[in-house]
Amino acid sequence: MTAFDHDVVVIGSGFGGSVAALRLSAKGYRVHVYEAGRRFADTDFAKTSWNVRRYLWAPAIGCFGVQRIHRLPHVMILAGAGVGGGSLNYANTLYEPGPAFFADPQWAALGDWHDELAPHYATAKRMLGVVEQYPHSGPVERIMEGAANDLGVGDTFRRAPVGVFFGAPGETVPDPFFGGDGPDRTGCTLCGNCMVGCRVGAKNTLAKNYLALAERLGATIEPLRTVVEVRPRAGGGYEVTTVRSGAWLARDRRTVSAEQVVFAAGTWGTQQLLHRMKDSGALPALPDALGRLTRTNSEALDGAVAVAVPEELELARGVAITTSFHVDERTHVENVRYGPGSNLMGMLATGLVPGDRSLLARLGSLVGGMLRHPVTALRLGSLRRWSERGIIALVMQTADNSLTLSLRRRFGRRVLTSAQGEGDPNPSHLPGAHLAAQAIAARVASASGVHAEARGSWPEVFGIPLTAHFLGGAVVSGSPDQGVVDRYHRVWGYPGLHVVDGAAVPANPGVNPSLTITAMAERAVSLWPRRSGADERPTQEELLARH
Template sequence: MVGCRHNAKNTLPKNYLYFAEKNGAEIRAEVEVTDVRPSTGKYEVTHQTSTSLFKSKQTVRANNVIFSAGVMGTMKLLLNLRDVKKSLPNLSGRLGTMVRTNSEGLLGSVARKSDINYSEGVSISSIYNFDEMTRIEPVRYPDGSSLMRFLAAPLIDTDVSVPMRLLKFIGWALTHPIDFLKALFLPGWAHNVTILLVMQHADNRMRFRIGRSLFTLFRTGMVADEEPGYEINAQVKGSHEVTREFAKRTNGVALGSVGENLLGMPTTAHILGGAPIGKNADDGLVDENFAVHNYEGLYIIDGSIMPANPGVNPSLTITALAEYAMSKVQSKK
């Protein structure tokens, strides 16, 4: 999940990107695409350096373009191209709809003692079927990888108001100072922590658009709205009970996330959707082969095309969809 110390992890540089280069593809790393626009039967793709203070731009031409920047990257780029830059003004009005969170939450437990090294072993070694709707994966982080602790918060149920949750947090910190320090400040967090990734295949939806909000610092950016008729609950049903039981058995401090526990916001590691499949541009952004309606030669092949919450890690499903889409592209003759 965060790399393999034995150089054995099956990551993109070791599989698809490796074989792409072997077959003649040129990989341009550390660049960000800023524009895609039609040009005399082809497309002009403009990109700029992403790791330098001085942004040098280049433009390449292509017959076909595949958007595969993950949901957040693909949606942000396409919404900007349709609504801000007007480079692709005929993108479907369905762009950014039917976005899902895999109906999940990230919780965990920090052991009070350090006699067991919870960071040793495979990152995700098992999955537990809590009920017919819910799967739970215990997740490890390598010792020393403790940055995620800044997303953690004490486990507080979301059935009370935000001010009451803040008061409960302060009360917990004052009455359990050692647990407070262990969970949020003292060294050895990854050594002692087990993250519980709780996922459900229950349907939930929201939508992305270009706008302004507190989270964009009131600048123009991608924001999320509720999808009419649907809601996304911050607290996944059953997740707090399992986390408290796990913490009890490991003599640990039960943890949730800042977004869920203190702000009532859902947390996800597997954002999905935003590019609905439909017969035409009125019904969806892409067709059954993930080609973009109204723009021949454009494709979307990443988590954006996922049509539902699988309730498990979606990476292999996305891979299968990508291979299916590529099987529909004709080879050069």
């Protein structure tokens, strides 16, 4: 038997990679995880988003935080970094998608996905400690319910399912989830800084469940290592090459061997690596479908901000997302908050502009509003107590739209770019988002007794939506002409390679996708054989013959 350094190398430690690390370790595999970001103790997270070096991810300039920001021609992307991936800075929100997701034509013919994934959603909920309804109520929750009623959709209002330990606030207790096998936990204090990084220890990040348990079973995690190449190895298996994250010099290039490799670097990281490996010739047989059906969850980030609010209104108190409603059958709206002092993301906010007009008209509308009411514009645009003066509206859709990603040369480097893809064009604005933001603004004004307005974002002014849920591009499919991985998440043509993260998600779920990524990963690795056991999955040749 050929000797390998590891049985399985997992690239990334987010919702897909962490599942792979735990479940494959439990099946006897020697698992090694590479994570580009750093490892965080609870007290290592930034106190507020203004602590840029601990909050933002830009390692080339010394920022090793949890918040990645990427830019494509058609979308700006918010993602996560660190051991635990997106769970470190996500909003703890764990919805299951509706029927449209499971019936999407991209994969509907491959199985009854609702029934097949149901037990794995249940496992994912148990592992992530889902509380089915946020248990607290305050002004924001009442404002959201009132906005839903004002829009005539009050029957769709609900409390969000969240992955948070609601023990006695600030009190640390032995692991309450896994019979003492997990780390100690501390009760949520409702500080609101979930997306900056939970310094309390209440947030059910992957470091508190899947990864902690995986390391107990022998999985190894190597942080601050960026994978730059994966290529077949003479005699079988693969070589995986890494460098020190963010290094300009002394990159410390290393190569290890593994029988199998799991790509779980998040949609951006996985797509970028696969595109480069296809382009460089390291993995030349990757399907030409790579990059197609890249999704943004048809998403927008708008909101409402008041010129000032009474401190007792406490709009920033609570976990990051607590409620939601549907503007229409495919448009889902959630409230989002940052805690007091975390005002950095307010730099992206500006006035709401008519998205169906030209860029010149949008800029004219924005400037005109500022000139007509300069004092109000200055007060609304101030970053002072920004997180305490308003509510962000995260809007998601199940609409069938997509981008196609590819590589282009820029400043001597090959970088990802985007074009409109299959289905409808990826939207640059969502009318439903504007309706929701205006309804929320009216309720904020009523609750605070001061002037409040609906707000948009600077990227949206320039026709570039924001998304926190970048998906697809290496999707599940019935053949290599239609996607990148088979129904078992094996890469077509390279069955020893696997994509087990958001890049494999084939459709817009219209809700936060973390639970779905986890459930899809649970299903995929549940079908692996035990180490040295018989593989009962059909070969790719057998799948193609059936298809």
